Amino acid sequence: MITYAILGGNEEAVGEVKGALQNYPDYLLLGDAISNNEAYEVILKNPPNLVFVDFDSYSSADIPLNFIAELHQYLPELPSFIGVSGKKGFAYEALKNGFVDYLLKPLAPVEVVKTLVKYRRNNNKSETRKICLKSYSDYHFLDLSEVIYMQADNNNTDFHLSSIYKVPGFKTLKYYEELLPENFVRIHNSYVINTEKVTRINFGKNKVYLHSNIKLPFSKSYKKNVEMVKSKLTADNIISPD
Structure with a gap:
């Protein structure tokens, strides 16, 4: 908030x-x-x-x-x-x-x-990193650190907190994408991922792997975003490849 x-x-x-x-x-x-x-x-x-x-x-x-x-x-x-x-x-x-x-x-x-x-x-570091998902008189306050990825559902957006649990948001994926912190990155017309949840990237199969055994496709049009995620995660590791 x-x-x-x-x-x-x-x-x-x-x-x-x-x-x-x-x-x-x-x-x-x-x-x-x-x-x-x-x-x-x-x-x-x-x-x-x-x-x-x-x-x-x-x-x-x-x-x-x-x-x-x-x-x-x-x-x-x-x-x-x-x-x-x-x-x-x-x-x-x-x-x-x-x-x-x-x-x-x-x-x-x-x-x-x-x-x-x-x-x-x-102000990513100082904000509470919560988002309010509102539907009529129902307010759902969601901790962004728990979000693994977001998926477009027509003009709505599903916030996935695990492979089986999701919370609906009643705005478009683009709407939320523009407001979220920089660790949320779009990899497909239908998906925005929390890069803090990435465990593997396979460029041969065009797949990003996330916590909870989730794997999502990334499209060619968003490959540059995935490249940037790979570079950031590689730089953040204590031991990185040559």
Whole structure:
């Protein structure tokens, strides 16, 4: 679960950010704030992973960059900050002050996805590595370290935790692939594997072998991905082939 807060919390700003994230059930809004005092309460009480700063909610003199700098006094690790604005004028200030990204309004879905992917790629080590699979009012919180591979099932995705146990996800394989940590790699139109579960790769048979006696085919179009997995796993071994 990734938590976030919004600074510049007028109704319009909150609504736009919440709307952009409504299709991502593993993102949870902790609160919003317009003043620095409110922001301290929201961020220090339960520090979020991400903070969206709506620059349009402030006058140029009131943008809370000093407030963000002061958070170093209270938090051992700062959240990641993302700027949001209807104009490009604040982008330089935002990036100069360590913001991970800057989004222009209206928030385009593809740009939001890119930002979320960038955040996850840069924070794999610190995130909880869980994913929330939601179906109507049913929420399934799945530990990604237990996932061996994912398989496309029409417009849905099955998360396989063993050779006999799977958990359904109600989004496409591509949707999940874009959000998962870098150890999840696509090897076929139908399969994304957890490379931490790979036990063998046979290039002659175009097969990848995983824990629980699972073997999956990889396609020619994704052979480069499998080559990269092989190189990474070989480099990680204490003893590797010549």
